[in-house]
Amino acid sequence: MQYIANSPEDYISQIPKDRIPYFKKLRTTILKNIPKGFEEQMSYGMIGYVVPKSLYPFGYHCDPSLPLPFTNIASQKNFIALYHSGIYANKDIHDWFVSEYPKHCKRKLDMGKSCIRFKKPEGIPFDLIAQLMQKMTVQDWVSLYESAIKKQ
Numbered sequence: 001m002q003y004i005a006n007s008p009e010d011y012i013s014q015i016p017k018d019r020i021p022y023f024k025k026l027r028t029t030i031l032k033n034i035p036k037g038f039e040e041q042m043s044y045g046m047i048g049y050v051v052p053k054s055l056y057p058f059g060y061h062c063d064p065s066l067p068l069p070f071t072n073i074a075s076q077k078n079f080i081a082l083y084h085s086g087i088y089a090n091k092d093i094h095d096w097f098v099s100e101y102p103k104h105c106k107r108k109l110d111m112g113k114s115c116i117r118f119k120k121p122e123g124i125p126f127d128l129i130a131q132l133m134q135k136m137t138v139q140d141w142v143s144l145y146e147s148a149i150k151k152q
Helices: 008-014 017-033 085-089 091-104 126-133 138-151
Strands: 039-043 046-051 068-075 080-084 115-118
Touching: 008 017, 008 039, 008 046, 017 068, 017 080, 017 126, 046 138, 068 085, 068 138, 080 085, 085 091, 085 138, 091 126
Parallel strands: none
Antiparallel strands: 039 046, 046 068, 068 080, 080 115
16 A cells, blocks of 8 residues: 655554554564664655665665665555565575574465565564564675676
């Protein structure tokens, strides 16, 4: 679902009431565990965590006026989504996450290339997400991003 929001708090106020406690806990988990340097902001109609232009002035290659995106969270029609670019771009992080997920959650992993879908918010593995957020620094992400972009 697309929400029109100017701040994370505004976004959260619009999602279904039964999801709010889980969504707030997901946001708090990310904020407590994401490495220094990433900034929270509204990004692509979701709550995003980006490399600010003050640290990476080149921005996102698709639109250099935007900061480099890293992670987003969203309340979609049938699920809460976590979008994590590191899972998509780094095979080691992807493989680690896929192997660890069953140790933290009884439900089957529902995942696309960079999207992890949680249809039952009470099953969100917050401890695993905390670990995931700690896996990549701003410098790691920029280096990986640049190495992938320069190959194109």
